[in-house]
Amino acid sequence: MNTNASSRYDAVIVGGGHNGLVAAAYLARAGRRVVVLERLPQVGGAAVSARAFPGVDARLSRYSYLVSLLPRKVVRELGLRLELRRRRIASYSPAERDGKPVGLLVDAADPGRTRESFRALTGTDREWEAWRRFYGTTGQVARRVFPTLTEPLPSRAELRRRVGDDAAWETLFERPLGETIERTFADDLVRGVVLTDGLIGTLTHAHDPSLLQNRCFLYHVIGNGTGDWDVPVGGMGAVTDALAEAALAAGAELRTGCEVTAIATDGLGDAEVTYRHEGGESVAVGRKALVNAAPATLARLLGEEPGPAPEGSQLKVNMVLRRLPRLRDAAVDPRDAFAGTFHIAEGYRQLETAHAEADAGRLPSAPPSEIYCHTLTDTSILGPGALRRGLHTLTLFGLHMPARLFADPSAKERALAASLAQLDEVLAEPIADCLATDADGRPCVEAKSPLDLEREVGLPGGHIFHQDLSFPFADGDVGGGAARWGVATGYPNVLLCGAGAIRGGGVSGIPGHNAAHAVLEDLTR
Numbered sequence: 001m002n003t004n005a006s007s008r009y010d011a012v013i014v015g016g017g018h019n020g021l022v023a024a025a026y027l028a029r030a031g032r033r034v035v036v037l038e039r040l041p042q043v044g045g046a047a048v049s050a051r052a053f054p055g056v057d058a059r060l061s062r063y064s065y066l067v068s069l070l071p072r073k074v075v076r077e078l079g080l081r082l083e084l085r086r087r088r089i090a091s092y093s094p095a096e097r098d099g100k101p102v103g104l105l106v107d108a109a110d111p112g113r114t115r116e117s118f119r120a121l122t123g124t125d126r127e128w129e130a131w132r133r134f135y136g137t138t139g140q141v142a143r144r145v146f147p148t149l150t151e152p153l154p155s156r157a158e159l160r161r162r163v164g165d166d167a168a169w170e171t172l173f174e175r176p177l178g179e180t181i182e183r184t185f186a187d188d189l190v191r192g193v194v195l196t197d198g199l200i201g202t203l204t205h206a207h208d209p210s211l212l213q214n215r216c217f218l219y220h221v222i223g224n225g226t227g228d229w230d231v232p233v234g235g236m237g238a239v240t241d242a243l244a245e246a247a248l249a250a251g252a253e254l255r256t257g258c259e260v261t262a263i264a265t266d267g268l269g270d271a272e273v274t275y276r277h278e279g280g281e282s283v284a285v286g287r288k289a290l291v292n293a294a295p296a297t298l299a300r301l302l303g304e305e306p307g308p309a310p311e312g313s314q315l316k317v318n319m320v321l322r323r324l325p326r327l328r329d330a331a332v333d334p335r336d337a338f339a340g341t342f343h344i345a346e347g348y349r350q351l352e353t354a355h356a357e358a359d360a361g362r363l364p365s366a367p368p369s370e371i372y373c374h375t376l377t378d379t380s381i382l383g384p385g386a387l388r389r390g391l392h393t394l395t396l397f398g399l400h401m402p403a404r405l406f407a408d409p410s411a412k413e414r415a416l417a418a419s420l421a422q423l424d425e426v427l428a429e430p431i432a433d434c435l436a437t438d439a440d441g442r443p444c445v446e447a448k449s450p451l452d453l454e455r456e457v458g459l460p461g462g463h464i465f466h467q468d469l470s471f472p473f474a475d476g477d478v479g480g481g482a483a484r485w486g487v488a489t490g491y492p493n494v495l496l497c498g499a500g501a502i503r504g505g506g507v508s509g510i511p512g513h514n515a516a517h518a519v520l521e522d523l524t525r
Helices: 018-029 072-077 111-122 126-150 156-163 166-174 177-184 188-196 212-221 236-250 295-301 348-359 384-388 411-425 450-457 481-485 510-524
Strands: 008-014 034-037 049-051 059-061 089-097 100-107 253-255 259-264 271-277 280-291 313-321 341-344 369-372 392-402 445-448 494-496
Touching (some): 018 034, 049 236, 059 236, 111 126, 126 156, 177 212, 259 280, 280 295, 295 494, 445 450, 481 510, 494 510
Antiparallel strands (some): 049 059, 313 392
16 A cells, blocks of 8 residues: 555554543644544543433443543643542442441541541541541652653652652552551451452452552552542543544544554554545554554554453443432431442452452352442533433442453343342432433433443453553663653554553543653654
């Protein structure tokens, strides 16, 4: 196939997810010629909003739903028109003690209220004081580690110096998280609430010697130096819209409906990116190719063996409600309970049991999950009619739901039913009685398994992080070029700019930022 000047670029970006858009915006703002090739009809990848139910005017964040890791630095430097709204309630965790419904409410704006909730649950202030000390430590680590995520990749020793606290380093980077949780907290529910941040989308357990749970936990508590998980006003689609607007305004080309099928390079000259589109097949040639896809996908595009297949471990459930359900714990207003992260079946022993069952190839008998209600913080995702009717959205994120469990076509419905049954256990009325109905009279509830994420948004094995997360440092010599930014591949002119990069993970834009800076350093040199 022939190429001409119009198909030659400084950078060809494969995949128009949020990281690809971040990279495009930075490169185009620096005066580089950039094209983004996206397989789907729209950009955004998993960071999109959609009207999922016919006749119901609610724009759901269908795949991803909250924002913590997107640096304010990126928002500021790209001039993003984006509002992230803080949730006052951090979490609510229902339980039963002595046959009575109780719960733990963590109010980020009222420490006194939170302390009283701990006391009501446990009978003393011990767990509250341990909670304050533990999250004081993680907060200190967050403030020191988070700024490094948009800097050249530090070595292990350098990051340890930045943390400046040997005990905290041992706790988070060297020893299994379960050891610290069991040493610090006595209450089973409190232990479970802490552990959940180490299990999001990750099939692991508290004492995993690989420290996968520590890596996952770290990324969930360091966002912007606070660990807060914020609501994107307008839904996740608003994040994509702001990034696409910034990239286009800077001069980047965004092409949708373009499926990349191969990348050819010897690593020294240009990279030739072949893609299919409605008009046939074309080749875009770039001095650099930036791949906003999983490493396994990159290997396939290069014609190489992809290595072990990644496996996601979650069930995403989207719902629209006629009204919020009443709780068995009448002491807590549902508007508080559902505004933060609502923990279901996430006691420490429950999480251990669910992991053992899933790891053995069985659906958890009591699936753990987390729920929150976007519309209690931001009603802008509702149309006027839905707003007048008082509708609410509800998002459930189920843990310990690995892709292998969904090979049976009936597994998703069984997983959904079991997850909603666990929710019903803590409600004063069935969630089914609160669901809105669509234009055809069907309940407004949909479930997305890891296999759905693979099919719909191209995540291998449905892995929301593209592959297992890594610690945000280099073990040994950092190296130069793209390795200096944690985005290197086996080819100097092909870079990762997605969640599978070192310092990848959730909706952060960090790999896109880092890949763009690696390219600019190299092209300038």
